[in-house]
Amino acid sequence: MNVLIVIESCFGNTQMFAEAVGNGLTGRGATVTVTPAAEAGPDALDGVDLLIVGAPTHSRGLPGPASRRSAVTQGANPVRTGVAEWLDAMPEYHGRAAAFDSVTGTSFLNGSAAKKIVKRLQRNLVPVAASDSFLVGAAAGPPVDGELERAEKFGASLA
Ligand SMILES: Cc1cc2nc3c(=O)[nH]c(=O)nc-3n(C[C@H](O)[C@H](O)[C@H](O)COP(=O)(O)O)c2cc1C
Numbered sequence: 001m002n003v004l005i006v007i008e009s010c011f012g013n014t015q016m017f018a019e020a021v022g023n024g025l026t027g028r029g030a031t032v033t034v035t036p037a038a039e040a041g042p043d044a045l046d047g048v049d050l051l052i053v054g055a056p057t058h059s060r061g062l063p064g065p066a067s068r069r070s071a072v073t074q075g076a077n078p079v080r081t082g083v084a085e086w087l088d089a090m091p092e093y094h095g096r097a098a099a100f101d102s103v104t105g106t107s108f109l110n111g112s113a114a115k116k117i118v119k120r121l122q123r124n125l126v127p128v129a130a131s132d133s134f135l136v137g138a139a140a141g142p143p144v145d146g147e148l149e150r151a152e153k154f155g156a157s158l159a
Pocket residue numbers: 008009010011012013014015055056057058059060061067068070071074102103104105109110111136138139140141
């Protein structure tokens with residue numbers, strides 16, 4: 001099974017969760033590629049059986065230009081373009097998909113980038129098998145204890 005994980009990550013936490021999700025899948029025999037959305041070209045989905053999209057939760061949803069700038073003022077790496085733009089221009093895709101986000105809490109007030117990803121995928125007529133949120137301790141991270149392990153299990157469950 002060929003798996004593509006498309007992400008954006010300002011402080012590196014979503015990247016860590018993506019690697020953990022990928023490890024879970026690799027452990028079940030999948031071939032996994034993790035790619036920043038900004039680097040996923042038009043052919044990225046060729047031969048992909050499972051697409052996983054992950055992003056940090058910003059302002060209760062997906063990062064945009066203003067929230068990315070705000071992240072940079074808090075010490076994050078600049079991200080030119082991300083998951084929202086990639087989903088807008090997503091090539092035709094007929095496989096399965098899943099979504100995840102990183103988030104500082106799981107109450108209604110925190111919001112969820114994953115929920116927005118699911119909606120966008122469904123709007124593109126892509127069936128979504130599962131989605132989950134993984135906790136960080138603060139905006140810059142790190143992941144809360146046990147969350148990387150939970151992300152790995154999430155990956156394994158998708159195999
Ligand atoms: C501009 C900005 C807005 C944020 N808004 C939210 C939010 O609405 N809810 C939340 O739980 N966390 C929020 N956070 C915390 C992010 O979810 C956290 O920085 C992210 O999960 C870290 O992932 P990353 O290292 O991949 O960027 C925000 C962070 C930034 C920088």
